[in-house]
Amino acid sequence: MRVVKKKVLVDVCGPVDLSGDEGWVAFDAPALVGASLRFVSGEPDGNRYRVRYYRDAEQQLRARIWFGPETEGPPGHSHGGAMAAVLDEVLGLAAWAAGHRVVVGNLNISFRNLLPLEEVVTVESTVISAAGRKVMVHGRICLGETVFAEAECLCITLPGK
Numbered sequence: 600m601r602v603v604k605k606k607v608l609v610d611v612c613g614p615v616d617l618s619g620d621e622g623w624v625a626f627d628a629p630a631l632v633g634a635s636l637r638f639v640s641g642e643p644d645g646n647r648y649r650v651r652y653y654r655d656a657e658q659q660l661r662a663r664i665w666f667g668p669e670t671e672g673p674p675g676h677s678h679g680g681a682m683a684a685v686l687d688e689v690l691g692l693a694a695w696a697a698g699h700r701v702v703v704g705n706l707n708i709s710f711r712n713l714l715p716l717e718e719v720v721t722v723e724s725t726v727i728s729a730a731g732r733k734v735m736v737h738g739r740i741c742l743g744e745t746v747f748a749e750a751e752c753l754c755i756t757l758p759g760k
């Protein structure tokens with residue numbers, strides 16, 4: 600019987616620059632929502648995502664995110680679900696940062712360009728409206744003029760919270 604040993608791939612990725620634009624102020628997500636957001640932002644030195652949050656001059660939430668080798672989908676590029684997870688977290692968090700205690704009810708994403716791995720990109724978010732329990736947040740993952748994914752996110756406030 601042939602025994603094939605499981606191969607363990609260990610990528611060693613060096614430090615990445617997640618610094619913000621001029622005028623951005625660091626934003627402490629765990630201080631606002633607790634430490635539960637481990638899937639996307641829980642491993643600041645890991646090989647999945649590395650994330651740093653900011654508010655821009657208009658107080659909108661921004662994120663600098665590095666998509667590491669463990670987010671791979673199409674060869675050499677990010678999995679669409681990896682981009683979706685980022686948009687879920689950042690756009691939901693944007694509603695929290697604007698004072699709404701929400702979960703994401705609907706997330707509608709268009710994937711516009713393949714996102715190369717080990718790229719540092721920006722996630723922009725804008726709170727569009729808040730009416731009753733519904734908070735609409737728009738956002739996109741981009742680098743310069745290139746948009747990798749854009750999303751409309753309907754957040755619903757949690758009753759009784």
Ligand SMILES: CCCCCCCCCCCCCC(=O)SCCNC(=O)CCNC(=O)[C@H](O)C(C)(C)COP(=O)(O)OP(=O)(O)OC[C@H]1O[C@@H](n2cnc3c(N)ncnc32)[C@H](O)[C@@H]1OP(=O)(O)O
Nearest residue numbers: 632687688689691692695701702703704705732753755758
């Ligand atoms: C628990 C503590 C959480 C702490 C989190 C901290 C970190 C968070 C950081 C954030 C980052 C992480 C982010 C994440 O990862 S959040 C994780 C991913 N999201 C979820 O798992 C959410 C699961 N879904 C739910 O919990 C419920 O369905 C919610 C709460 C959303 C609504 O169920 P609920 O029974 O409460 O309300 P309702 O059904 O009476 O609806 C109320 C209104 O909303 C409208 N509507 C509802 N759904 C949709 C929809 N899909 N499209 C269009 N509309 C929708 C509905 O028509 C109605 O409108 P109207 O008829 O009044 O006009």
